[in-house]
Amino acid sequence: MKALVSKPHLLSRVATLALGKTIGGPAAEFTDVPEPTISPNEILVKVRAVALNPTDHMHIDVISPPGSTIGCDYAGEVAKVGGNAVKAWSVGDRVAGVVHGGLVPGRGAFAEYLKIDSDLAWKVPDDVDDAAAATFGVSAATAMLALNCRLGLPYPGEEQDIRRQQTAPAIFIYAGSTAAGLFTIQTAKLAGYTVVTTASPHSTDLVKSYGADAVFDYHDPDVATAITKQYPDISIAVDCFSKGKSFGISDEVLKNSKGKLITLLQPPKPKYPGVEHELILAYTLFGHAFQWLPPVGPKWPALPDDRKALARFYATLPQLVGSKKLRAPPVLLEEGGWNGILTGLDKLRAGKVSGGKIVVKL
Known part of the structure; x- marks a missing residue:
């Protein structure tokens, strides 16, 4: 089968990380590789559409060991259906989800076929097309x-006791339009x-249409002061950009409440006493230990509870998506089939994507 496979060696990856640009030519290429074989607990998926993430080009440029299949x-x-998965899946079922692409052969999404644990995928409703489904x-x-x-x-789709409170607590989300x-x-x-969030003025209507209650322009040098004036007691936040001034x-x-910030990239030391930072990586949701830039890079332990959480989420997702309680972001279709993956990743590298998710149909 065809797949996008990483090819740099350790020295070129370290040089790319240090210099901020690709060294030694393209770091991944489409090539023919064996079709994945599945275990009794897995399913084999014929890929119809893929969504692109910044982590994909980060894996190509720096993180992935040679021979890894790219894409999440x-x-x-x-x-195909493994013997232990036949009660949940049948050949021909529509399916979507996420894999730990860029780590091992046979797992990446940028391929004709991929394999995934049968409980870590979700069944796509008939009225949801492949492009939208790929964004979840x-x-x-x-x-x-x-x-x-x-x-x-509280988890989406489950009983929400908090709604019975007279005043809903506030949460801060940096970069709401991502x-x-x-x-x-x-x-x-x-x-x-x-929900209190930041966005550019041209994205204000977009984030409000997805549920944001208050939107502040992150370009404003006094944006934090403006937020705390209206919402002085925010104690939890998620930084969906995690670069530069976002921290x-x-x-x-968060300084008034000495609250907690979740970040998607490595954060600096908190600016104020009592404020807590925690880095998260979606890859811990697969429940296995892994390492970046092996053999010298950082390691993460297996977190079984995170894996249970992903299975729980995907079990409820068909109902959430079918009832429109959880909507896909705007889909930005990239033409060109397989070549569209490379074009789209270049746009992400250049920071030219805003207000939507690049999707390529194969």
Whole structure:
């Protein structure tokens, strides 16, 4: 089968990380590789559409060991079913989800076929097309991991006791117009929270349409002061950008309550005493230990509870999506089939994507 496979060696990856640009030519290429073989607990998926994430080009440029299949978000149909999965899946079922792409052969989404544990995928409703279904991968899972696993908000689709409170507590979400931001806004609203977020003026209507209650322009040098004036007691926040000034603004919002900030990239030391930072990675949702830049890079332990959370989330997702309680971000279709993946990843590298999710149909 055809797949996008990483090819750099350790020296070129370290050089790319240090210099901020690709060294030694293209770091991944489409090539023919064996079709994955599945275990009794897995399903084989014929990939029909993929969504692109910044983590994909980060894996290509720096993280992935040679020979890894790239890509995380997918939608398609079931091609084979493991013996222990026949009660849940049948050949021809429409399926979508996320895989830990960029780590091992056979797992990445940017391929004709991929394999996934049968309980870590979700059944796509008939009225949801493949392009929209493919977006419920890294970004949606990250929102769930941040809010439900780390911050303790009620899970989407389950009883929301918080709604019976007279005044809904507020949560701060930096970068609400990103795909992760739009999913985090919706998940927080389903939990009964008032959502305070940042966005550019041209994205204000977009984030409000996804449930944001208050939107502040992050370009404003006094944006944190404006937020704390109206919402002085915010104690939890998610930084869906996690670069540059986003950490400082989030810390300003949390300083009164000495609150907790969830970040998607490595954060600096908190700006104020009592404020807590916690980095999350969606890859812990697969329940296995892993390492970046092996053999010298950082390691993460297996977190079985995170895996249970992803299975729980995907079990309820068909109902949430079918009832329109959880919506896909705007889909930005990239033409060109397989070549569209590379074009789209270049746009992400250049920071030219806003207000939607790039999706490629294969």
